[in-house]
Amino acid sequence: MMIDLEHVALTYQSPDGEIEALRDISFTVEEGEFVSIVGPSGCGKSTLLSLICGLEPPTGGRVLVDGKPVTAPSGRVGLMPQRDQLFEWRTIWGNVTLGLELEGGPGGAAKAQTQMLLEQYGLGAFAQKRPSQLSGGMRQRCALIRTLATGPRLLLLDEPFSALDYQTRLSVSADIHGIIRREHKTALLVTHDISEAISLSDRIVVLSRRPAVVRSIHDLSALRTLSPMERRDAPAFREFFNTIWKELDINV
Known part of the structure; x- marks a missing residue:
């Protein structure tokens, strides 16, 4: 497997004391997969990417890429942030x-x-x-x-389409998805957009509010043969959307 998070936790210091951001996060990403992470604002989605790319260490558990613990940034992992910079x-x-x-x-x-x-x-x-x-x-x-x-063999995408208008976002996200597939990369996307996650992903990890835990993991194999735009018209799309929306609504 490409990514393996084993009971990952993160607690950090703030002026008001300790803040528990992540609690007992465990999931894997297989090589060649496109996985999305969704969750309420401020729950620690982007923080997870920071741990995976080695920008900061967890305070509990382990983060492994290619079976090796992540201790520092590596050329194996590429990060695409919210702004193109x-x-x-x-x-x-x-x-x-x-x-x-x-x-x-x-x-x-x-x-x-x-x-x-x-x-x-x-x-x-x-x-x-x-x-x-x-x-x-x-x-x-x-x-x-x-x-x-x-x-890099692994791409971490931190809401890279959030600054685009809706029509451009649809087109560009499908375009970027196609490039990642053709280049045979493994990708982990953080997004607030449930529709975007469903249209692009093989699986979706749903996080709870802070301190974040894994609430559920959805396998989108029923949509895997469809393009991102075709997925939005599939009956299963609405079913996944409603399920994930309810899970997030419980935690906002």
Whole structure:
């Protein structure tokens, strides 16, 4: 399995004392899966991603990636945050190769791979443009290519579509989902949008309010052969939505 969370807990200090954010979180993500995490605002969804990518340690339990405990950030894991965080003073090429520069500079193979990703996903002609010259959807594709350029096997997506308008969000989320599938990556998405989670995922992990525990895990195998847009028209979509909505409503 790609990710294994074993009884993970996190308690942190605040000016008002200790805050228990996560309690006894256990679930796995298999290699090649697309799994979403949903839960009430402030329940610790993004905090889980921080633990998985090694930005902070848990105070209890273990986080394993590829069977190895996570103790620090690793090239195996790529994080795509809420905002695209593109630098306006750098070209699109300069932005997508930033991670490679931090690793010592893009070698020939990495440079060719990054150029191929730009061409394949519609940004080849924009390599020397600035981020302000791109649409919102193009900026998100650029941010994903920057993450893919360093060759991670696991992608952590922290509400990457939340800043987009509804129509663009539908299109871009389906687009990003297709790229992740074609690149054979494992993905863990944090989102507040139940519909988005159902349309993109193989499974959905539902968290309770803080301190977060795993309330349920939903297997979406009934929808797996459908595209994200086709899923939204399937009868099972509404059933999953209603079930998850009720689970979240109990905890808000």
